[in-house]
Amino acid sequence: ETPAHARLLKLRHPILSNEDLARIRSLPEADFRSVTLATGFPASGTGADLAAALDKLGADAEAAIRDGARLLVLSDRHLPAAAAPIPVLLAVSAVHQRLVRQALRARNSLLVETGEARESMHLALLLGYGASAINPWLAYESVADLALRGALAGTRDVSSALEQYIQAGCRGLLKILSKMGISTLRSYRHAQVFEIIGLSREVTDRYFTGTASRIG
Secondary structure, eight states: OOGGGGOOOOOSSSBOOHHHHHHHHTOOOGGGOEEEEEOEEETTOOHHHHHHHHHHHHHHHHHHHHTTOOEEEEEOTTOOTTEEEOOHHHHHHHHHHHHHHTTOGGGOEEEEEOSSOOSHHHHHHHHHTTEEEEEOHHHHHHHHHHHHTTOSTTOOOHHHHHHHHHHHHHHHHHHHHHHHTOOOHHHHTTOOOOBOOSSOHHHHHHHSTTOBOSOO
16 A cells, blocks of 8 residues: 555545635646536437437546546536537436446546436435536526525525525435435445336436336
């Protein structure tokens, strides 16, 4: 063992503020080089176009890791007008499974910049399928707008409102973990302790490999 084996980023919790994500992206150390991958596909596309976009996303993630990136940011922010966001859970799980199959998953962390996640269960699903931390940027913008318009009882201060939102998300995550009998987030991440209902066997096996799906 050498000191290089302890090169880790430690977060207080897995919900990243916009400032947190910006700081991570700007870290100068080579050990923490980040690459942002857009999670979009043609808005007028078909299921085949979505599958092709997922394949490309996985290939781009693999190439970035082999090129030395250690932090992959999957982002649906700033997509072009002609693109629709890939459902974020599908994108995260597809990349996670691709890297697992290529024996590259232990070399990196997946950060998610998404407008889709709003509630504690959304966060829990993303963490359970491979995300290391999540930046719910659209939820932040919504909370900030409510605060500025005076629609939140007790505060017009945006910073306080955002902090309360993050604290609520963390409490929700703790409640979900405790109901599953899981003590730490590290044990919950990647664990896929869910059952899928309403997706075909082909989709489950390809993108959510290993998840129970008795009904299909």
